[in-house]
Amino acid sequence: MKRIKLKRRQPNRSRGGDIGVYLVLVLFAAFMVIPLIFTVCQAFKPLDEIHKFPPTILVRNPTLDNFGDLFAIMGQSYVPFTRYIFNTVFITAVGTAGQLLIASMGAYVLAKFDFPGGRKFFVIITTALMFNGYITQIPNYLIMAKIGWIDTFLAPIIPAFAAPMGLFLMKQFMEGIPDSLIEAAKIDGAKEWGIFVKIVMPNVKPAWLTLIIFSVQSLWNNPQAQYIYSEDLKTLPYALQQITAGGVARAGAAAAVGLILMIVPIGVFIFSESNILETMASSGIKE
Numbered sequence: 453m454k455r456i457k458l459k460r461r462q463p464n465r466s467r468g469g470d471i472g473v474y475l476v477l478v479l480f481a482a483f484m485v486i487p488l489i490f491t492v493c494q495a496f497k498p499l500d501e502i503h504k505f506p507p508t509i510l511v512r513n514p515t516l517d518n519f520g521d522l523f524a525i526m527g528q529s530y531v532p533f534t535r536y537i538f539n540t541v542f543i544t545a546v547g548t549a550g551q552l553l554i555a556s557m558g559a560y561v562l563a564k565f566d567f568p569g570g571r572k573f574f575v576i577i578t579t580a581l582m583f584n585g586y587i588t589q590i591p592n593y594l595i596m597a598k599i600g601w602i603d604t605f606l607a608p609i610i611p612a613f614a615a616p617m618g619l620f621l622m623k624q625f626m627e628g629i630p631d632s633l634i635e636a637a638k639i640d641g642a643k644e645w646g647i648f649v650k651i652v653m654p655n656v657k658p659a660w661l662t663l664i665i666f667s668v669q670s671l672w673n674n675p676q677a678q679y680i681y682s683e684d685l686k687t688l689p690y691a692l693q694q695i696t697a698g699g700v701a702r703a704g705a706a707a708a709v710g711l712i713l714m715i716v717p718i719g720v721f722i723f724s725e726s727n728i729l730e731t732m733a734s735s736g737i738k739e
Contacts, residue, residue, distance in 0.1 A: 488718075495519070495711035502703050518704035522712075525695055525705055531683050533691075540672060540688040543605060544716075547612035548667040552660055555618030560648055562619075563626035564634060574623070580616040589678060596679060607679035612671060618663045625659035626652060669717040689713060 486509065493511040494502065495518055501511065526533040561567075562574055592611060593602075601607045629652060637647050653660065675690035692709040695702055 488714075491707075491710050491714060494707040497704075497707065499704050502707060518708040521702070522695065522705040522708045525702070526691070529683075529691070531686075531691075535684065536686060536688040536691045539605075539685060543608050543676070543687060544668055544671040546605075547609045547671045548664055550609065550613040551615055551618050551667050552663055554613045555615070555622050555663065556653065556656075556660060557648070558619050559622030559626050560652055563623045564629075564631070564652075577616045577619055581620060593678060602679060603681045603685065605685065608671070608674065608676045612667065615667070615670075617666065621663055622656065622659050625656040629655055665717075665721050668720045672716050673713060 490509050493509060496514040496516070497511045498513055498515050498517065501508065501513065523533065526536075562570055596602050596607045601610070633651065634647055637651055642650075673689055674687070675693060676687050680686055680690075692713065695705050695709055
């Protein structure tokens, strides 16, 4: 029997077209990376380079004086610097964990159960996505004041649990899980909680990793100044923003502040992004 040799499909682009595509990608990558490089270098520049005009991207004489000035300024506060860090980490961790848990469970019910009012409830969620946070600040404050949550950790944490973006994102991913997979698990005797934890959540890993990125970025960089008044409960971004308001004399410390506020969200993104790509490439499910 004669073997048929299949020809490998060749791309339609020419070599010049490939080079053009790569050049465009390099330009876009540089456009996104340059601000990050500038922020990192700015934190290690001495004051004469920070105030130099026109500004330079790379640092010529790196120094750690900016960080020394930052910690010296923070050391003058009657609230320890570690307290600001704890407040921020606590609010970010609890808010992210709660949003992930509630959004996942709510999305599972909306995606895989048919109950009266389910569609209308999802319409309300998608409508809530159109409202910016600045629009809801006054109603949120009035509600928090009415129930006595102003100047407590509950004020920034509880609203994060109900962020509509998380519920919408998780529902869209869970709808892609075949119903036959869940029905097979029920036939084998699996309970709803076991199906949710062992089958549904592992197969929507890209969704909840993306949700973690958005939630950490939102909570970490939020000063929470509209809800928290006590200095002992204030977050790190609020304390660092007060330093940046010190004018030209604190320009070095302000540059160090920019780097510190950027480290955690970017670190979470880098860790989660690699897992998202790996999961999307290896965990596709089809009927």
